[in-house]
Amino acid sequence: MTTSIRDIAEKVGKSITTVSRALHDYDDVSPETKELVRKAAQEMGYVANRQAQLLRQKSTDTIGFILPTFGPRFSDPFFSEFLAGIGNKAADHGYDLLVSTCPPGEKEIRTYQYEVQSNRVDGFIIVRTRVDDARIQYLNSIGFPFVAFGRVPGMDDMPYVDENSDVGMQMIADYLVELGHTHIGCIAPSMEYTFATHRMQGLREGLRFHGIDLREQDVLTGDLTEKGGYERAMELIQRPYRPTAIVALNDLMAIGAISAAQDAGLVVGKDISVTGFDNIPLSTYTHPPLTTVHQPIFQIGNMVCEMLIKIVKGMPLEEKQVLLKPSLIKRQSTGAPFLVEK
Amino acid sequence: MTTSIRDIAEKVGKSITTVSRALHDYDDVSPETKELVRKAAQEMGYVANRQAQLLRQKSTDTIGFILPTFGPRFSDPFFSEFLAGIGNKAADHGYDLLVSTCPPGEKEIRTYQYEVQSNRVDGFIIVRTRVDDARIQYLNSIGFPFVAFGRVPGMDDMPYVDENSDVGMQMIADYLVELGHTHIGCIAPSMEYTFATHRMQGLREGLRFHGIDLREQDVLTGDLTEKGGYERAMELIQRPYRPTAIVALNDLMAIGAISAAQDAGLVVGKDISVTGFDNIPLSTYTHPPLTTVHQPIFQIGNMVCEMLIKIVKGMPLEEKQVLLKPSLIKRQSTGAPFLVEK
DNA sequence: CTTGTAAACCAAAACGTTTTGGTTTACAAT
DNA sequence: ATTGTAAACCAAAACGTTTTGGTTTACAAG
Numbered sequence: 109m110t111t112s113i114r115d116i117a118e119k120v121g122k123s124i125t126t127v128s129r130a131l132h133d134y135d136d137v138s139p140e141t142k143e144l145v146r147k148a149a150q151e152m153g154y155v156a157n158r159q160a161q162l163l164r165q166k167s168t169d170t171i172g173f174i175l176p177t178f179g180p181r182f183s184d185p186f187f188s189e190f191l192a193g194i195g196n197k198a199a200d201h202g203y204d205l206l207v208s209t210c211p212p213g214e215k216e217i218r219t220y221q222y223e224v225q226s227n228r229v230d231g232f233i234i235v236r237t238r239v240d241d242a243r244i245q246y247l248n249s250i251g252f253p254f255v256a257f258g259r260v261p262g263m264d265d266m267p268y269v270d271e272n273s274d275v276g277m278q279m280i281a282d283y284l285v286e287l288g289h290t291h292i293g294c295i296a297p298s299m300e301y302t303f304a305t306h307r308m309q310g311l312r313e314g315l316r317f318h319g320i321d322l323r324e325q326d327v328l329t330g331d332l333t334e335k336g337g338y339e340r341a342m343e344l345i346q347r348p349y350r351p352t353a354i355v356a357l358n359d360l361m362a363i364g365a366i367s368a369a370q371d372a373g374l375v376v377g378k379d380i381s382v383t384g385f386d387n388i389p390l391s392t393y394t395h396p397p398l399t400t401v402h403q404p405i406f407q408i409g410n411m412v413c414e415m416l417i418k419i420v421k422g423m424p425l426e427e428k429q430v431l432l433k434p435s436l437i438k439r440q441s442t443g444a445p446f447l448v449e450k
Numbered sequence: 451m452t453t454s455i456r457d458i459a460e461k462v463g464k465s466i467t468t469v470s471r472a473l474h475d476y477d478d479v480s481p482e483t484k485e486l487v488r489k490a491a492q493e494m495g496y497v498a499n500r501q502a503q504l505l506r507q508k509s510t511d512t513i514g515f516i517l518p519t520f521g522p523r524f525s526d527p528f529f530s531e532f533l534a535g536i537g538n539k540a541a542d543h544g545y546d547l548l549v550s551t552c553p554p555g556e557k558e559i560r561t562y563q564y565e566v567q568s569n570r571v572d573g574f575i576i577v578r579t580r581v582d583d584a585r586i587q588y589l590n591s592i593g594f595p596f597v598a599f600g601r602v603p604g605m606d607d608m609p610y611v612d613e614n615s616d617v618g619m620q621m622i623a624d625y626l627v628e629l630g631h632t633h634i635g636c637i638a639p640s641m642e643y644t645f646a647t648h649r650m651q652g653l654r655e656g657l658r659f660h661g662i663d664l665r666e667q668d669v670l671t672g673d674l675t676e677k678g679g680y681e682r683a684m685e686l687i688q689r690p691y692r693p694t695a696i697v698a699l700n701d702l703m704a705i706g707a708i709s710a711a712q713d714a715g716l717v718v719g720k721d722i723s724v725t726g727f728d729n730i731p732l733s734t735y736t737h738p739p740l741t742t743v744h745q746p747i748f749q750i751g752n753m754v755c756e757m758l759i760k761i762v763k764g765m766p767l768e769e770k771q772v773l774l775k776p777s778l779i780k781r782q783s784t785g786a787p788f789l790v791e792k
Numbered sequence: 793c794t795t796g797t798a799a800a801c802c803a804a805a806a807c808g809t810t811t812t813g814g815t816t817t818a819c820a821a822t
Numbered sequence: 823a824t825t826g827t828a829a830a831c832c833a834a835a836a837c838g839t840t841t842t843g844g845t846t847t848a849c850a851a852g
């Protein structure tokens with residue numbers, strides 16, 4: 109049996125109230141009693157029963173994170189790194205992290221509702237925001253605390269952290285144009301993800317600034333995995349006039365694209381350039397190493413979690429919206445185009 | 451305000467007891483009343499308060515998973531895929547998943563103790579078991595439910611799922627010898643991990659069967675990351691008599707090794723062979739694709755979680771120990787050794 | 793000797809459930 | 823008219839805390 113506050117009370121010969129107040133360092137308990145209670149608690153290995161505590165004071169000291177993931181085989185380093193970022197910070201503040209998985213779609217809102225109504229969490233962390241994001245609309249409508257990784261158009265005063273990926277993609281565009289590329293193919297995820305719209309817009313504007321128009325037919329839709337990147341890249345490569353550079357909107361798809369190019373007998377960084385986005389640890393170890401835009405996912409997890417905890421504690425937030433500056437990481441997957449196409 | 455069981459009771463004009471029993475489908479409530487209560491609950495958006503429920507019935511319907519991870523930048527796909535495996539299965543059974551992070555070492559046991567004593571979880575999932583695993587010793591000593599991914603020497607009747615990686619590595623050994631390799635370098639993690647001991651033993655025995663002894667100096671210790679793999683591989687490669695094959699004990703290190711070999715100007719799969727272990731999704735998309743041993747991490751997550759839930763529910767377990775058969779995945783990172791060394 | 797005040801303590805209520813150990817009602821069997 | 827039985831219901835206790843609204847004691851001030 110675990111020891112309860114009542115056991116301590118009995119042992120030290122004080123009331124339950126006094127023990128509780130002693131443990132919480134109230135000042136209507138004498139220093140001697142406090143000491144006595146603390147020692148007894150220590151000795152008896154007392155740890156407060158979480159359920160009872162939480163039932164009484166209406167908070168849960170738990171933050172919720174619902175992974176928007178489908179099916180098995182999700183191994184996007186994006187998620188694990190972000191999760192570690194949240195988890196560490198939560199632990200620092202004595203908060204628990206309740207993780208569920210639920211694919212985007214119908215059931216999603218019900219999952220959120222359920223966790224809210226059964227009083228399981230104090231707030232949510234939302235990731236991979238979408239245009240018209242039902243999760244955010246729901247949480248907003250009931251006034252439930254949350255912080256998002258990613259912006260949402262039209263929801264400009266919700267709390268979020270995001271990287272200014274518009275600018276990030278402009279840097280990619282600048283760099284590719286500087287290298288001499290004019291015919292660029294692009295592999296993007298579904299445009300329902302807001303990060304995709306920003307990155308595409310950045311790319312488009314960046315290219316247009318140099319007088320280059322990205323044609324619709326040169327933009328293909330992938331599913332953010334290596335597999336998706338491979339398949340779409342292969343399509344681009346096998347066209348009669350293939351692009352000299354492939355811009356993937358995340359690193360995983362870029363890795364697939366590199367693989368596709370190599371299977372097609374091309375030398376990446378010479379015959380064709382490939383860029384990614386995220387700068388996952390792996391991107392240093394691809395062959396050739398990947399040119400990409402850095403995004404500090406772990407730290408973003410930290411920040412998002414920290415903000416959420418402040419919100420649920422009712423503490424003031426210095427900045428409700430944070431937009432990080434991206435930086436371009438130039439590696440060897442990009443080079444001047446090989447202008448042998450007739 | 452959220453609606454409580456009391457609100458329903460008032461509305462339908464029955465007692466709290468009856469409402470509770472109606473919702474739980476007890477048979478001392480008339481069908482009409484049940485229907486009435488259910489409809490009212492539905493209408494009023496009633497969801498049971500978890501804390502109250504759990505305080506009363508002593509279980510938590512939550513399983514604990516403490517990621518044994520150090521520092522930031524952990525993005526081992528191993529963890530995210532395993533986590534997804536656990537998470538999905540837990541959700542299927544209406545269980546929550548409580549995730550924490552804590553680096554291996556001193557503090558670890560305290561983290562477990564804390565979660566146990568504060569009544570936060572019904573059982574734990576343990577991953578990356580170690581020789582003399584303090585976590586397992588602790589949980590065993592207090593009789594707290596857990597299931598491990600990985601065996602522990604001397605704890606033969608604890609519940610676990612593992613892949614028979616001894617055999618997996620023998621297959622690697624067989625294959626490399628068959629290709630003609632005799633001088634093999636190896637990058638292994640610390641031998642405190644039980645999976646490392648099994649894999650090494652498998653490799654050693656596999657080679658010895660063919661009359662080849664793995665020399666101590668050819669076994670280097672890496673930290674399971676791409677970086678570790680890169681550095682150790684570089685060491686092996688720069689030796690006067692470099693091995694013709696590098697056996698890494700996981701895919702991530704193998705990817706680092708491939709990168710190192712390429713930076714040293716070698717053609718992987720020709721000048722040098724590299725093998726991994728795990729068959730992470732990425733291993734298809736390395737260049738060249740990686741020869742490795744398949745390990746169904748997602749499914750193992752599923753199984754481990756299912757077993758744990760059965761245990762905490764007191765249901766019988768068909769198999770308390772599960773040892774999966776590995777399978778060798780031959781890809782292009784391995785080939786016959788280039789016998790130009792004088 | 794009263795009154796006031798501060799220090800130390802505590803009984804009981806409250807949180808929202810589930811469960812225990814009943815009671816009430818209706819009706820059939822004796 | 824009593825007894826038995828089954829169906830439907832429910833009051834109160836219990837889970838382990840925190841908090842409310844006190845009380846008791848000691849001692850100083852008037």
